Amino acid sequence: MKVLLVRLSSMGDLIHTLPAVEDLARTCPQVELQWLCEAGFADIARLHPFVRKVHVLRWRQWRKQLTHADTWYALKDLKEVLRRQQFDFVLDSQGLFKSALFARLSGAPVKGLDSASAREAGASWFYQQKFTVQKGLDAVLRNRLLFSQVFDYELPADLRFGVQVPADGVLQDLCSPYYVALHATSRDSKLWRQQNWLGLMQKLHERDGAHIYLPWGNPEELVRAQEMAAELPFAHVCEKLTLSQAAYLLQGAAGIIGVDTGLLHLANALNKPLVGIYTDTDPEKTGVQVSDWASNVGGVGQMPDVEVVYRQLLSNMAAAE
Incomplete structure (x- = not known):
């Protein structure tokens, strides 16, 4: 059975899909799974060895250039590439109009x-088979429940991400031991104060x-990182x-601290000891998968x-030993 998974973006959304891919690999190893996603996140899809092939699109670029002939040639090429694969069906796990439309490019039935x-x-109008998954659950569980219905298997009791860092991410000359501070996020309301970062480091x-x-x-x-590194000689601004490469850096860290950002969830997928810092979002919905070595602190309107x-990170590191 050959199946195309459509999960286009963002980084966190793709990472939250990896445990479902791991469930599928464990319960239905005969499936050949391919993945369609935004080109900028293709490395996330490639983290799981069960994904046989990754197809990419550049919708974030194309939507600004819909009057350009090159955009339509690229869409035509993508359609031809997907149809040559002759998928048995497509699974759109994103549930958006854009993901449903790109899923239809393959010519195969869409679930x-x-x-x-x-x-x-309205995205469900484009599907030939539809499944119910309760809203309000965390994103990882929603994906796992969807996959288990589509492929008709019992949900494994334990959650695994199943990722492997590829060899092309290797970084040289890292100072060991080290921590990674994920200070950057998508909007200012989710930031942790710079003085807090300096104190923690x-x-x-x-x-x-x-x-x-x-x-x-x-x-x-980059400017924020440079300002902090200027005050602390043991802090290093990455290239x-x-x-x-980010996955390789995170994999080798003794511990990771981060605000609500995609790289925090990548660290979670790598099973690293970490603390997620939440100041403007609900960790019950967007937090890391909690374990003895991974936890969330804070919440909406909290700092x-x-x-x-610091104490939570030490506790999580001790649990990971």
């Missing part, structure tokens, strides 16, 4: 969430002499990282203090 379960109810360095790495994704985040985060 997805029903109108009461999809993020955009100082406490971690005083504890074991470790270094701290500061990834960034845009010029504003611009690919997603594979966890340095000591709370």
Whole structure:
């Protein structure tokens, strides 16, 4: 059986789909799974070895260039590539109009969430078979429940992400041991105060002499990282990282601290000891998968203090040993 999974974006959404892919790999190893996603997140789809092939699109670019002939040629090429695969069916796990429309490009029957379960109810009009998954559950469980219905298997009791960091992500000359501070996020209301970061990094360095790495994704985040590194000689501003390189950096860390951002969920998928810091979103809905070594602190309108985060990280690191 050859199946195309459609989960286009964002980073967190793709990461939250990986446990469902792992369930499928464990219960239905005969399935050949391919994945269609945004080109910028293809490295996330490639983290799971069960994904046989990754197809990419560039909708974020194409939607701004719909009058350009090159855009329509690219769409035509994608349609031809997908149809040559002759999929038995397509699973749209995103439940949006755009994901449903791209799922139809393959020419195969499309399965997805029903109108009461999809993020955009109208997306279900494009599906030949529809499934109910309760809203309000965390994203990982919703994906796992959808897959278990589509492929007709009993949901495994334990949750695994099943990821493997590819060899092309290797970074050289990292100072060990080290922590990673994920200070960057999609909007300012989700940030942790810069002085809090400085205080936490100082406490971690005083504890074991470790270094701290500061990834960034845009010029504003780079400036913030440079400002913090200027005050702490043991803090290092990363070069611009690919997603594979970011995964390698996270995999080697002694511990990770992060605000509500995609890389935090990537660290969670790598089973690293970590603390997620929440200040403007509900960790019950968007937090990391909680375990003995991974936890969330804070919440909407909350600003966890340095000591709370520090103690929680030490506890999680001890549990991971």
